[in-house]
Amino acid sequence: MIHIDWILVLVGGWLALGIGALFTLHNTGFVARRLFPAGALIGLALAAVSLDAAFDTPEVAQLVIGLPGLPMHLRLDGLSAFFLVVIGAGAFGTSMFSAGYFRTGEGTPPGLMCLEYHVFLAAMAMVVLADDGYAFMVMWETMALSSFFLVTANHRVPAVRHAAYLYLLIAHIGAIALLLCFGVLQANTGDYTFANLRAQQLGPVWSSIAFGFAVVGFGAKAGLVPLHVWLPEAHPAAPSPVSALMSAVMLKTAIYGLLRISFDLLHGGLWWWGAVLLALGLASALLGVVFSTVQTEMKRLLAYSSIENIGLIVTGMGLALIFRSYTMTTLAALALTAALVHVLAHACFKSLLFLGTGAVLHATGERNLGKLGGLMRSMPWAAWLMFVGILGGSGLPPLAGFISEWLLLQSFLFTTALPNSFLNMLIPLVAAAIALVAALACFAMVKFFGVIFLGQPREEKLRKAHDATGFERLGLAWFAAGVVAMGLFPVPLIDLADRVTQILVGGGLAQTVHANGWFLLAPMGVERASYIPALFLAGVAAATLLGLLIARRLYRGTSRRAPAWACGYAGTNARMQDTAEGFGQPIRQIFEPFFRTTRHLPTPFDTRPYYRVLVEDRFWHGIYLPVARLVDSAARLVGRLQQGRISIYLLYSFVTLMFLLMLVRL
Amino acid sequence: MLPATFPLFLTLLLPVAGGVVLGLYGHRDKGPELNAAFSAATLAAALWLTAEVVFGTSVLGFGERFFIDPLNAFLVALTALVGFTTSIFSMPYMRIEREHGKMTGPRMRLFHSMYQLFIAMMLVALTTNNLGVLWVAMEAATLTTVLLVSVYRTPASLEAAWKYFILCGVGIAQALFGTMLLYLAADRVIGGGEGALLWTHLAAVKEQLEPNILALAFVFLMLGYGTKVGLVPVHNWLPDAHAEGPTPISAVLSGLLLNVALYAILRCKVLADGAMTNGLPGRMMIGFGILSVVVAAFFLFRQRDVKRMFAYSSIEHMGLMTFAFGLGGPIANFAGLLHMTVHSLTKSAIFFAVGHATQRAGSQVMDEIRGLLQASPTLGWGLTIGSLAILGMPPFGVFASEFLILTSAMRQLPWATPVLLLSLAVAFAAVFGRVQAMVFGDTNLAATTHRPALFPVFLHLGLTLMLGLFVPPFLGQWYRQAAALIGG
Amino acid sequence: MRALLSQSINLYAASLLIVSFAMISQRRILSLVHLYTTQGATLVLATATVAYLTNQPHLFYSAAITLALKVVLIPILLHRVIDRLDVRWDVETLINIPTTMLIGIVLVVFAFNLALPISQLSSSIARSTLGIALACVLLSFMMMIVRSKAIPQVIGFLAMENGLFFAATSATNGMPMIVELGIALDVLVGALILGVFMFQIREQFDSLDISHLEKLREE
């Protein structure tokens, strides 16, 4: 029973830090340089403890708080531990970065910010620990609430307010769905402990309803299409460390919930659940990546890319569900492992990238890609660390992103044996789509990095942008190291994921992988597929060195610096580079139907000709605005009831009386 | 050793005395303090009474005319508490109103004495064992509040008070007819005389009461007291009265009066359920409840006036409670009682905050209130947290009860839950959008002369928070017993 | 003799109903007040009769109270109000009077058949009049709905109270004393407050037409 107690202590430490910050409400220096690093260390400890707990037996605990007769139950098993590792590790890097990030005068006073921030962390940790419906919902909503206040840190800006409102609204709708989900699960027993929910044997209809509610609820949080619209609004609005936490960690709690309910509490279920998840995940992945390639605002771009990655994760889960429903344990484990590894990988590189944007934002005060560029020279630290990030984000070998995509594709590749021919037909298409998504992600990342850091500065002020500070570098480096390490040594990841898959699908890859030592990654046996990141890297490095040697060997001429050639055209300047719009233009053309594009083209007669193109989300105009209009007109209709005329009011009363009297006489 | 009835006696007597005294001295400078003092004394007495009940069992007093059982014990304490905090809040508030010239000396006197009498009447209504007296007390409470609503003498307040009087008067009249039928039914079993209206006696023989009469009686009682609960479609007086009366009155109306009316319905439901086997009362309440929730949610959506908005939110929550009690069963009843408590705490806290905000903005129109957080952080946070709590955000108590209500409804009444879900979402969108606009951004508010009394706001919110995370054992015990009492 | 008296109760009841109909059809405010007084008087007689027949002293008290309140005090109050505000105009109704009468008849039928099963269960000597009492209540309710001036509305409200009171007497030989007292007090205070209100409304809107009281509404 030691781990969970330690974890509770650490979480308590976070809360204590937050409350302590209230006493130094406006002392930015102290809050930032002392409290945040302390929080970071707590996060590290949390990650360590839960990493150890993951390989131990499940532990349970009870809090005194809760409803009468229903104290909050906590449980620490492999699944929770896995996500606690994500939370702890994410918290460490992000808090370290925040220590260097928060400056004076960011709207909310720093002390309050610190409180909200640490409550947010604590709530996320408790969400994955919760072992009964009430505790889960309380922590879940606390998480949403604290993150909402973090997003509104700079509430003087109307756009921020709007974004935060949208975020909380959708989060609340999701929460209501979850409420109903638990209502279905408890099956009139009035006992909300997960143990009881697990024990309930619901019919296919009820369990499908519960699953549906769960998908809506967690989808709203994870940003699954069509509930994704809040994500690209909220992430740019929030301070960068907050965006990092939300995107890298908070979205994962939704994944956790979905896993917990669909695999654990509902015991897998029907095959079409998997198909549903597959479809949703794929839709999100495609839409997210396509949109991220055409964004012109760096944090929006990353936000859409988060939608894409969540989509990939959910796709893996869907596949795992399908396999599980046909009791193909190994394949289910493979798909689920892919999803879980991607959870880790995405947590790492997305935090890295968001924090990087924070550094850029502070250095330049500019978030519009069209005004950035050439920062590699002025801020090399941030640039090179983020370079690692985008390589990881593009899913390129030998980094973290590739491992998960590799596993995912593997699991798609060996699905020919499904007894359901329809799925058999479907699977290759899905695999193709995944490949497409991966390639597009690469496109988006190249655009992101190239436009921000490469080329010539598009604004004069960018030349004297200052590099990331010490704490910020530490935070960035932590995640960069994670991306590299996970990419090179996937076997430990497989072990960690194995603990989860053992619980959820009753099987794992640990043995098969361990059969081939610590470097070779061969989940299905070497003859099927194998990948040795370390050797791979060594090979590339060796070959590259070989190239260098050859060049040195054969090389005769000298080398000098000169102005860029550019086909001999002398008058090139920074404005001639491709802008973000330009870079995304081909995608805009190819995926025209995805977007709601409004274009203004200059005519020869314009005195001041200009070109503007506005790319919007179809869902916003297709679903959300009509719903809003509907509600509004309904409200107007209802308003007629209150027309101020007392006779009419009396008439209501009279008619109701008559109606009820007839009711009882019949 | 004093008899257990003594604190009860005090609890009822003190506010009456306060009404008299303040009727004489309420206009003095120290009038508000005097008011608060009497409320404090009442609270002390009520707490004493509560303590007695916690350690003893149900109390019968004055020859069975008054009694305390789990169902009304916590309501008495709650009423006294909110009455006290409201009087604290009204000290600076009313002073400022007086400086603004909206209140004069005589009006202050009227306000204070009526306030005390109103509290007294509600306490009587809660503790009486006689359904007839219950009716009398409810009517009296209406009369006192009518005067309080119209205290500004503005056209709007007059109109509101007039509507309040007429609509509630008619409603209450129907309730009287219901009570009469009840008496008629009891007459046949127990025989005439006062005993035939004592709830304890009726509850003892409820199975033998004539179902046909009880059905009619419950219709009249439901509609009558339902008018005061503010159930759609007989809610129309509520938003006007809340919006045009002084804010302390809006607070006690939402926080207390509606509860007392619902309490009356509950007492009658117990008898009706006992007599009728077909569960008609429950279905009736479910119908009223759902209707109220849905309609109120959509009313919320297009509000301009902040007090009106929160008045509609009260309708919504009363609807939710009615729905819960109609649903019946231990969980739903428990949740309903919990919701009664936390709603009155939260809603009154919100009205306190709103009151100060409107005073600073000099308007109740929400578009003219901006940047509360900037103007006064504590006030801003009070309003924000209060609104989030009332909208069912954990870890506040409202969430706890809504959690229980919705989850239990999900399996008993699957068709109803999507409707409730939709309405809750709409309500959230409406209220939170408005509140956010008022709280955030750059402010346009002036400074006030008197320090706002924010202690009540945070006291209430603190209690709500506590109830969301931890319900004291004796309270939980009461809720359970009361839930069993209501049965259904 | 007793038989005659017990029949007389039904007579009083019938006259109450007639008075209610008269109120609906009556346009002039002054005559409305007179009708109200008549109603009160009839009520007193009925109560007293029941009291005598069932020799219940507390019914005599309540009869006395009724006399004081509904035959003396409130009519005087109303008269003063009318004089002070000098409102002598004819009342125009929202629905024209014949229609109202028709609806009224429907209501009476409805009330009777509603009260039938109950009055059979009643042990009171005047049980058969419960239907009439209910009808009176509903009629006054309707009167409140259709009248567009303040005073008629108030009179309707008070008439409703009368109906209830009669119901109490007829169905259950009157409520317990304490309740009776409470009700009486409430009615008195209510009437006073209404009187005060009418003055205030008058000075705010310089009219007692409640169509002025339609400002508070959802746009």
Place this chain on the structure above:
Amino acid sequence: MSVAGIVAQLLEIALALAAAPLLVGWVDQWRARLQNKSAPPLLQSYRVLRKLFHKESVVADSATMLFRIAPYVKFGCMTLICAIVPTLSTDLPLATAADAIALVGLLALARTFLALAAMDIGTAFGTMGARRDMLVGFLAEPALLMTLFSASLITRSTSLANMVESIAHRPFALEPSLAFAGIAFTMVSLAENARVPVDNPATHLELTMIHEALILEYSGRHLAMMEWAAALKLFAYSCIGLALFFPWGLAQSGTPLAMIIAMPVLIFKLAIGGVALALIETVSAKMRIFRVPEFLATAFLLAVIGLLVHQLLES
């Protein structure tokens, strides 16, 4: 891993490095012949490399580290690809390090570096080239992956060595899915190697060029590495194609004898392939840049159809 394996590995790498420019020369020569031009000598591309290595390399002022290392990284990636593709033998120590998916990843890695390097200078052409190259890439890579998949669906494996081996050893059977895959693969490799009809290696017309725009700023040894890497890429693609679709004559045992036999077979196959490529380039016309996506999308769809056909007919 066996000594023979290591020998085979090294031999492959050496062969690739040596023979890649030759293949390019061969193709150019044949194209010239087919277009009735006077053909350049077979060793022309070696001369070009030598010339470049002797020229001084000019680096733009705004260039960063990234710009300088990109050529070597690309060279490295291409070399590794040549190393893991079973051209001579299927018993390769490096083959376990990367399977088909990793191979595609490797190509993507090289492309990413190149594109970023092109954007590094910040000229109009560089960024334009980078954009176009990424455009080609994000459509070509999935297509390539799909073609490889349709092979690995047949062989139940993604490790190239096993794929090639089992394809080589199974009784001869007509695989419609492979036919689709083959066509798709050809189209992809045309695009990837900047060949007509997608791109024209011989032109420097700004509006049409893709690959040339990328390496516009390079000169001297950097350019040499680029050219060489491009040659390696062509070689690697040809080898993959041959190994997957004409897998006969590879050395299984890895004995020297087997290699000796395998070598001429490979060279022969490459020669044929080169002629075929030249033929394609001659008969087809360069298409507009906006048509390229359609061309590649067709390839992608063909590959996917290949997969479906396999699911439908062959599983």
